[in-house]
Amino acid sequence: MTPLALASMLVALTASTLVYAGGPTEWRQYRMHPSHNAVFDDGGKPLPSAFYRTGDQVRANPVIIGDRLFIGNHLTGGMFAFDANTTKPLWHDDNPWFRHAPNWIHSDMAFVNGRIYVGYGNRVFESATVRGTGESGVLAVDPNTGKTIWNHRTVGEVMPTPAYWQGSLYIATGGAALIALDPSDGHVRWQLKLPGWVSMSSPSVQDGMLYVGAMNSVVGVDLRQRKIRWTYHANLTFTDVPPAVAPDGTVIITGMQARSAAKPEDRKRYPHARGYLQFIYAFDGQTGKLRWKRLLGAGAVQDDNTSGNPTIAHGRVYVGSPYTHSLFAYAVDSGKRLWEFPVGAKIKGAPAVKDGVVYFGDTNGFLHAVEAESGEMLRRADGREIGKLKLGGSKNAAKTVALAPGGPVIINQDIYVGSQDGFVYRVSIPAWRGIKTSKND
Secondary structure (H helix, E strand, C coil), X not given: CCHHHHHHHCCCCCCCCCCCCCCCCCECCCCCCCCCCCEECCCCCCCCCEEEECCCCCCCCCEEECCEEXXXXXXXXXXXXXXXXXXXXXXXXXXXCCCECCCCCCCCCEEECCEEEEEECCCCECCCCCECCCCCEEEEECCCCCCEEEEXXXXXXXXXXXXXXXXXXXXXXXXXXXXXXCCCCCCEEEEEECCCCCCCCCCEEECCEEEEEECCEEEEEECCCCEEEEEEECCCECCCCCCEECCCCEEEEEEEEEHHHCCHHHHHHCCCCCCEEEEEXXXXXXXXXXXXXXXXXXXXXXXXXXXXXXXXECCEEEEEECCCCEEEEEECCCCCEEEEXXXXXXXXXXXXXXXXXXXEECCCCEEEEEECCCCCECECCCCCECCCEECCCCCCCCCCCXXXXXXXXXXXXXXXXXXXXXXXXXXXXXXXXXXXXXXXX
């Protein structure tokens, strides 16, 4: 669906016909929750499908706070705030010295205590041990104006989303550091050396433990003790994947390695897997003990990030693969594969799960909806398959339609997803699924 087509769906609404309850009051880490299931519902009515125009590619997750939407741009570092209801820009990148980050934005705009915190930096290597050239760091931003409150610069990029826990802001860097900052002024409270640089692995925090993928390692950090509690080393790259955490503390992450680098037992066990192998792992979050490991699939080397970003909901992990071009469901406790749904395109962003339906995007610019229980394509009330929904158009007939590496965010009955065509799209779930709502919705 093109921006023009979406615009034609907009209808005249008045305060008497629309009750929009809006999003949460805070957004403390990547995709709102350590599970990555970015879903919030306080009973708000559905909005008409629409779009928000930004200045460049969107690769972060849109953040909705109350009735405002915040997003940053890929190459330009432009920052934007919109009225989430009307799509009207509240502030945008027209002033380059305080509504732009100094470098790329791939980070969600974390929102805590009336401030935005956003990381910036690029994926270019400065050296063998430092990823990120030019300026890198994290900004504190006034959500009402877009003005920078403070700017903490780092060695190595901060493409991962900052995480807030008990009065400190935590950032993982391309300089292989985990840094705890004072949110009031950005000064360093403490820091740890990580086993390697971090690219897109946004830290997940639950019950005082922080989890992050640092190059060839998965790391569990005890934030109360300010030390690394456990590290799992393997000859894979984990650095592009934000770990997801289940309510019971199970940590789920995917990792990638060339077949030539795989253990002999893995090459023997998977003789037909060629090229690059993608595995999914489950760890005990307190001890780091490996609970299970499964092969997602194999395929050609990836351009850009290598992630298959997991989401956990209702005892299951849902994860897409850029190697197999499928979405999978696994049981969190046993690692049993429950189903596979092929789409014929790479899947990198995390899904969102609501009311028994898994929503996810692919790198061809399509949004999909499948039954969470069975993995079958969702059907309308009349029995017809819902089909996939095309969002956006390409600027250059190439890759800029991709709905990646961010994933869908669901607020009440609407899906929000950023696209590399420069737009954030809002899709009404009832309208897409053909569900009738009352005339006052």
